[in-house]
Amino acid sequence: MSLLLFILLNSWIWKIISLFPLIVVPLILSTIFLYKKQNILFLVTFFILLYFQLITTISQSFTLLDNDEQRVRSERLQFYKPSLHFTRVIFARFNLRDFLEGDFNTIQTRIYRNFFETIDLNIYFFAGHPRERVWADDFEKFSFIFLPLFLIGMYKIFSKGDMYFILFFLATIIILTGIGHKNNLGPFLIFPFIVILIHEGFLNILNFLKNGK
């Protein structure tokens, strides 16, 4: 019952209901199945969610540069002229210039960006504030008062070594790192995990208040 309360007590689910109600059923079901540890049913709903996440997210290339990025790259390539500094000779010889300013660097930076955005709590609890991402059209997903519950829940679940939860949680982070965040519904694939962590924190607080443990 309390889990259902946390599923509904956030603005994220209401935003999803208003924009894409079809997702709400698998979202609620996957949260419940994950909590109940019903592996097969969770996997089914998880893949349905993944499908929706993929079709609603605007894909971002890992290599293509926009006009401004191309300008910056061409400017930066000029800084590696061997005539500018003796160390640049080494860079020229080993072709490090293209390595540092080329596709490898672009891919690496974009993977990092997606990964760090996925694990940034400010994006979920403060609409990205104080470092808003204008392009992502961020909105507050959970009230900030749930943040302590989330942290307590996270600690409890990780220290219990709940591998089933941890592995799916990590897999979700990896998947979202690949997909990216350009979605006006947000990275809702992670929604069940956050709700369960908040709920776990709530149960622990409740237990502490009741039994002092």
Next chain:
Amino acid sequence: MGSKITFLFLLFIIFFGSFLRLANLNGNPNGLYVDEASPAVNARLIAQTGKDEYGKEYPLSFRFLGSYTPPLYTYVTSLISHNGEPSIFIARLTSAISGILLIIVIFIFTKVLGMNNITSLFTTFIFTISPGAIFYSRIGYEINLGFLLYSLGCLFLYLSLNNQKFLSLGFGILALSIYAYHTQKLLVPFTIILFLLIFRKKFFSKKIVKNLLFSFILFVLFILPQIFIFFTPANTSRGVGLFYKEAIFQQASLMNIPILVSVPISFLREFTSQYFAYFSPRNLFFQPDSDLQRSLPELSIFYPWMVILYLVGIFVLIKQAKLNKGKFTVMLFLLAPIPASLTGDPFATQRALILILPLILIMAYGLQYLPKKGLVLVFLLSIFSMISLYRSLAVLLPNERAKIWGYGFSQLAEEIKKRPDEKFLIDSGRIKPAYIILAFFLKIPPEKLQLAADPNIKNDYYNNTLWNDHYIITNFETRSISWEEDIYKDQILVGDELAISQAQAKEHFLTKLFEIKSPNKEIIFLGFKTNPELKCKSSFDSKRC
């Protein structure tokens, strides 16, 4: 690992760290930022006359434009530069030395926390190569000195848990850190109070309370001069001025609840969001400070791969939170971002630099639990990180950020020197205060600089926050260009591309004398000679011609 080998490795790390902090210190960052010029100029004036640019004798806080900076950095620099020629290297040397000493402090800290030699060396190495630690060691103002003193003070506080004699030393050094940077004014009292609360059983026994009392008296004596100016704008202008009061009231006004409830909620939300931003891996390991002057291009405080050590470290730390070392690290970790979180700038690395200390210690907890193969991987990643450090620090910073760092002022000073009989008017409308940077490069004699300042400031030094950018020193003047008057005077107008456009130059018969460009080929300064005769002929103005 034996102590001799450990010592040798430590020496190597210190040597390498010194190289990263001192190499091309004069030219990278490329230029002299206004915040660096002020302590550098005042350090020279203090060394030569015992007075600052306003003629104030040995100030307790240096007036800097319309604000104030803590005095320690300037005084230390004045000792280093005593009667020497001013140079950018000297202006930044105190910071660099602080950075090198911090390497040693971090090593001792990890040893004191009970880490083995390998973990201590790895932690020290990670700190040594961290972009944030290197960057702030290379800039010529007070932050890194404050970081060193705070870290050292905390080290002695922790040591006092086993030997109370260190308590007074800890209190003394922490008191000194208040003279180094604004952040410490808030942080140091918090640290001491929380430390005594957490470890109260250790200090509030009859035998030890005398020592505690002595340390407290010492602390008060040390900060007494600061207490005298505590309620003046010299202290409050930075503290209160940066607080996000408007944002809170704006948020509160959007809530349809009584103001007595909405304001605390808005404050709590704003503070919590700012506070958690300092723990966010996105900010710490990936996205640099949004202020381009306060960050390296494309690198944040740490390298992205270090996030693993951070997350593992936090987990291990929570497990050890009941031990003294765990309690102490958690205390530092939770306290460090508080002052910065009370200011409106998002993720201001400068104000939260001391956060590096608990973060590095947390990574040490993480490192301790890595298998040997993991340590090899950490070493390989560190080596790989050197390439991205080279890209960011040696290639991108001096080229891309030169304009932000005040590149061009030394060249402008050369132009002024070349023409001693001509008058220069430097437009201050779009340029950071130029007088102090030019005073640095032109080596303006103390008496001339002190004469140029408003004489009333000296009499009400700690309360006067009014800032006037109009300066007349030797043959140059700084203020906004008045297009109705200045074109009728025989002088050289200096500004950037937008301050003096091609159309204006043509209309007012200005002749281009020089152009100063950044390494990135951006125009920084344009110098135009006026032609009053021709201007008067073309549009006769009886008042001005």
